[in-house]
Amino acid sequence: MARAITPRRKALNTAIAWAIGLVIFFPILWVFVLSLKTEGSAILPPLDVLRAPWTFESYGLVQERSNYFRHFSNSVIIAVGSTFLGLLVAVPAAWAMAFVPSKRTKNILLWMLSTKMLPAVGVLYPIYLLFIRMGLLDSRLGLTIVLMLINLPIIVWMLYTYFREIPGEILEAARMDGASLREEVLYVLTPMAIPGMASTVLLNIILAWNEAFWTLNLTAAQAAPLTAFIASYSSPEGLFYAKLSAASVMAIAPILIMGWFSQKQLVRGLTFGAVK
Amino acid sequence: MATQHSRSAARLMMAPAVTLLLGWMLVPLTMTLYFSFKQYLPMRGGDLGWVGFDNYVRFVSSSAFWPSVQATLVLVGGVLVITVVLGVALALLLDQPMWGQGVVRVLVIAPFFVMPTVSALLWKNMFLDPVNGFFAHILKAVGLAPIEFLSQYSLVSIILIVSWQWLPFATLILLTATQSLDSEQLEAAEMDGARWPSRFIFIILPHLSRAITVVILIQTIFLLGIFAEIFVTTQGSFGTRTLTYLIFQRVLESQNVGLGSAGGVYAIILANIVAIFLMRVVGKNLDA
Amino acid sequence: MGQIQLNKVSKSFGNVEVIPPLDLTIEDGEFVVFVGPSGCGKSTLLRLIAGLEDVSGGHVLIDGRDATETVPAKRGLAMVFQSYALYPHMSVRKNIAFPLRMAGLDKAEQARKVEQAAEVLNLTDYLDRRPGQLSGGQRQRVAIGRAIVREPEAFLFDEPLSNLDAALRVGMRLEISELHKRLKTTMIYVTHDQVEAMTMADKIVVLQAGFIEQVGSPLELYQRPRNVFVAGFIGSPKMNLISGAEAAKHDATTIGIRPEHIGISQTEGTWKGTVGVSEHLGSDTFFHVQCNASPEPITVRATGELSLQYGAEVWLTPRQEHLHRFDENGLRIE
Numbered sequence: 022m023a024r025a026i027t028p029r030r031k032a033l034n035t036a037i038a039w040a041i042g043l044v045i046f047f048p049i050l051w052v053f054v055l056s057l058k059t060e061g062s063a064i065l066p067p068l069d070v071l072r073a074p075w076t077f078e079s080y081g082l083v084q085e086r087s088n089y090f091r092h093f094s095n096s097v098i099i100a101v102g103s104t105f106l107g108l109l110v111a112v113p114a115a116w117a118m119a120f121v122p123s124k125r126t127k128n129i130l131l132w133m134l135s136t137k138m139l140p141a142v143g144v145l146y147p148i149y150l151l152f153i154r155m156g157l158l159d160s161r162l163g164l165t166i167v168l169m170l171i172n173l174p175i176i177v178w179m180l181y182t183y184f185r186e187i188p189g190e191i192l193e194a195a196r197m198d199g200a201s202l203r204e205e206v207l208y209v210l211t212p213m214a215i216p217g218m219a220s221t222v223l224l225n226i227i228l229a230w231n232e233a234f235w236t237l238n239l240t241a242a243q244a245a246p247l248t249a250f251i252a253s254y255s256s257p258e259g260l261f262y263a264k265l266s267a268a269s270v271m272a273i274a275p276i277l278i279m280g281w282f283s284q285k286q287l288v289r290g291l292t293f294g295a296v297k
Numbered sequence: 298m299a300t301q302h303s304r305s306a307a308r309l310m311m312a313p314a315v316t317l318l319l320g321w322m323l324v325p326l327t328m329t330l331y332f333s334f335k336q337y338l339p340m341r342g343g344d345l346g347w348v349g350f351d352n353y354v355r356f357v358s359s360s361a362f363w364p365s366v367q368a369t370l371v372l373v374g375g376v377l378v379i380t381v382v383l384g385v386a387l388a389l390l391l392d393q394p395m396w397g398q399g400v401v402r403v404l405v406i407a408p409f410f411v412m413p414t415v416s417a418l419l420w421k422n423m424f425l426d427p428v429n430g431f432f433a434h435i436l437k438a439v440g441l442a443p444i445e446f447l448s449q450y451s452l453v454s455i456i457l458i459v460s461w462q463w464l465p466f467a468t469l470i471l472l473t474a475t476q477s478l479d480s481e482q483l484e485a486a487e488m489d490g491a492r493w494p495s496r497f498i499f500i501i502l503p504h505l506s507r508a509i510t511v512v513i514l515i516q517t518i519f520l521l522g523i524f525a526e527i528f529v530t531t532q533g534s535f536g537t538r539t540l541t542y543l544i545f546q547r548v549l550e551s552q553n554v555g556l557g558s559a560g561g562v563y564a565i566i567l568a569n570i571v572a573i574f575l576m577r578v579v580g581k582n583l584d585a
Numbered sequence: 586m587g588q589i590q591l592n593k594v595s596k597s598f599g600n601v602e603v604i605p606p607l608d609l610t611i612e613d614g615e616f617v618v619f620v621g622p623s624g625c626g627k628s629t630l631l632r633l634i635a636g637l638e639d640v641s642g643g644h645v646l647i648d649g650r651d652a653t654e655t656v657p658a659k660r661g662l663a664m665v666f667q668s669y670a671l672y673p674h675m676s677v678r679k680n681i682a683f684p685l686r687m688a689g690l691d692k693a694e695q696a697r698k699v700e701q702a703a704e705v706l707n708l709t710d711y712l713d714r715r716p717g718q719l720s721g722g723q724r725q726r727v728a729i730g731r732a733i734v735r736e737p738e739a740f741l742f743d744e745p746l747s748n749l750d751a752a753l754r755v756g757m758r759l760e761i762s763e764l765h766k767r768l769k770t771t772m773i774y775v776t777h778d779q780v781e782a783m784t785m786a787d788k789i790v791v792l793q794a795g796f797i798e799q800v801g802s803p804l805e806l807y808q809r810p811r812n813v814f815v816a817g818f819i820g821s822p823k824m825n826l827i828s829g830a831e832a833a834k835h836d837a838t839t840i841g842i843r844p845e846h847i848g849i850s851q852t853e854g855t856w857k858g859t860v861g862v863s864e865h866l867g868s869d870t871f872f873h874v875q876c877n878a879s880p881e882p883i884t885v886r887a888t889g890e891l892s893l894q895y896g897a898e899v900w901l902t903p904r905q906e907h908l909h910r911f912d913e914n915g916l917r918i919e
């Protein structure tokens with residue numbers, strides 16, 4: 022039973038929490054504001070910025086200056102591709118571990134997790150070398166494969182925890198009701214597993230979209246996704262605040278929206294089920 | 298319950314994932330180990346033969362090594378302290394009844410979804426820039442001299458950026474853990490005469506301890522690998538060259554692969570030490 | 586027809602034998618309850634009959650046919666699970682229709698049978714809801730509905746009422762008994778609650794550690810428990826069991842006397858004692874009396890009107906014709 026609290030106390034909570042929330046969110050909000058200003062007004066003091074006229078011109082200029090949509094589509098292809106490739110490999114594995122557990126299941130899961138802990142920089146050169154030899158450097162295919170591999174443990178883990186939550190009695194009920202193995206999978210298991218798979222997909226697209234080690238080191242002009250493209254603003258061009266802001270807003274907006282939908286899954290996915 | 302037949306089917310289903318990860322782990326790891334015992338300079342003569350543990354000794358004895366260890370420790374430690382302390386506070390606050398709880402939660406969590414290069418550049422240019430940055434404007438407005446954050450307080454600035462990115466993660470996990478605390482436990486403690494500080498120390502903190510451990514371990518693993526934030530801001534200058542960044546410079550910038558690989562092996566060992574603790578926590582949960 | 590026969594059926598998990606070889610025959614149309622403390626193997630036995638577990642030895646015969654190797658779906662049995670095991674993503678209608686759909690019935694026939702079952706179980710208004718939107722009792726009914734549409738040879742119930750609150754449990758108990766009377770189909774019902782066993786069963790099978798302690802009608806078990814375990818397990822409040830000197834007077838290791846078979850008087854009787862806690866139920870009163878005859882307090886059932894002070898001195902008289910005697914092996918002495 023939650024206890025009733027006084028309205029004054031609730032108002033105080035609200036005020037403090039909103040203040041903190043706005044401070045934390047402010048940088049994102051400010052970038053959004055700057056993206057709607059001209060280059061000249063974006064560098065003015067904050068109050069003058071707010072008074073300056075609003076405009077969408079920066080969004081157009083970003084595309085003109087460099088092929089923004091190429092990088093955007095690179096991001097989409099790499100993030101979505103690596104996630105579905107990973108799903109293809111992970112679903113059978115997680116399925117087997119959840120429904121036919123053996124003594125080794127736990128060790129295999131922990132070992133998979135341990136590969137996630139491998140510091141990327143420790144294997145940077147070998148991967149770089151292999152990519153050169155195989156002609157994968159600066160290719161979307163190469164990056165898709167690498168991102169699939171680094172996120173595979175998380176995909177397997179998340180699916181495993183979701184699959185394990187499907188109660189065994191329901192599968193037994195389906196068998197008692199006369200369902201064959203195929204029907205059991207088709208009519209009972211799959212519909213029950215879909216929400217878990219959807220959350221897994223969501224979280225992994227976010228992780229792949231934001232990955233910024235391999236994308237920076239393994240791509241150049243051709244296959245660079247948004248992470249690498251934005252990094253190119255780090256040199257003098259960074260002084261174009263309005264354009265940088267517009268490019269940033271477009272880069273983070275889709276993932277911010279997806280992220281809000283996946284708060285719960287985030288906890289499960291990133292703590293490997295250790296916190297629920 | 299499982300029959301022999303389903304066991305072999307299960308093994309077959311796991312095979313692709315296991316094979317891929319095994320390859321992903323073993324191939325590059327073996328190569329790194331191999332290079333670490335070689336004098337290998339791709340731009341200046343290529344493979345110059347075996348050198349034993351030379352690279353390992355040289356990596357540790359180079360003048361850049363200890364400062365990089367120090368920078369790594371300060372960065373990781375600083376971010377951990379900030380995110381855990383503020384994370385616990387925020388989690389407790391967000392667990393209180395209020396209006397617009399969902400919206401506040403969304404505001405707090407948002408930075409986690411901003412890609413590292415964007416958040417680094419956003420802070421570097423729009424906030425920390427000594428001429429046009431938000432903070433510079435504020436300082437000028439109150440009559441103070443603007444601060445060159447990224448050169449004068451470089452490591453602190455990076456800690457700030459990284460903490461901003463990871464505070465949502467800590468908050469979210471600690472909030473989830475807070476919500477699972479049985480409110481009757483707190484009421485029982487209250488009936489037993491425990492005031493708020495005692496309830497926090499004796500009930501809430503112990504309840505959160507597991508989640509805090511998980512936050513610390515997972516963040517440590519990610520923080521040890523922080524790269525993009527340094528890459529787009531200071532490029533490792535002004536005392537922000539962490540171990541990860543040092544290895545990156547050795548390998549790709551100065552193309553001294555042997556030396557960098559030895560550093561990579563150190564990084565792998567370091568990460569594994571943290572990982573062992575994390576595995577214990579996670580493994581225990583698997584049994585439950 | 587739904588006669589089920591177990592011949593030397595046994596079950597081991599690894600090296601642990603949870604059910605030693607046992608024989609049991611369940612006649613067509615009988616309501617049989619497996620009862621016993623938790624961990625006694627009653628649920629395992631039910632799952633062996635269902636085919637959800639493979640037997641380690643022996644044979645399961647359904648209507649005389651050997652069904653030992655038959656998959657669960659082909660045994661013609663329906664099961665109601667403890668957790669109800671409803672499919673969360675299907676409406677009530679689809680849940681109930683699922684076994685019919687699996688059997689390949691045409692849509693019209695499915696709809697007709699679902700409507701019929703819903704009528705019987707008062708679920709007509711809920712057919713389009715999801716299980717998550719139902720109360721515990723309604724979910725229970727859906728699980729039963731899913732079982733009855735199949736018109737099985739026998740129903741298997743695995744502790745179906747244990748997740749319901751007390752009031753609802755009594756109601757559902759009656760409904761299930763009612764259903765049995767109407768359908769006249771064999772039902773096997775597993776519970777740890779001896780009240781459920783006594784009130785519902787035609788035949789009770791008392792299990793302990795995988796062994797069948799006794800098989801019989803509720804009254805047989807109540808009146809002539811074969812051993813100390815059954816004597817203590819069946820009946821509420823429990824039978825008073827006394828061993829030692831008092832039992833020796835009756836040439837037994839242990840004697841048992843039910844609370845309703847003891848007379849209580851403030852003036853005279855066999856055993857002298859002091860009244861401890863008394864529980865007034867209105868219709869009856871239970872006194873817990875401390876006597877020299879027994880180290881444990883003796884429970885006595887008296888009429889609702891009788892009232893005695895805590896600590897009052899009383900005399901108890903066991904009615905000799907209702908005295909149960911057990912030997913050193915705990916077996917009944919006739």
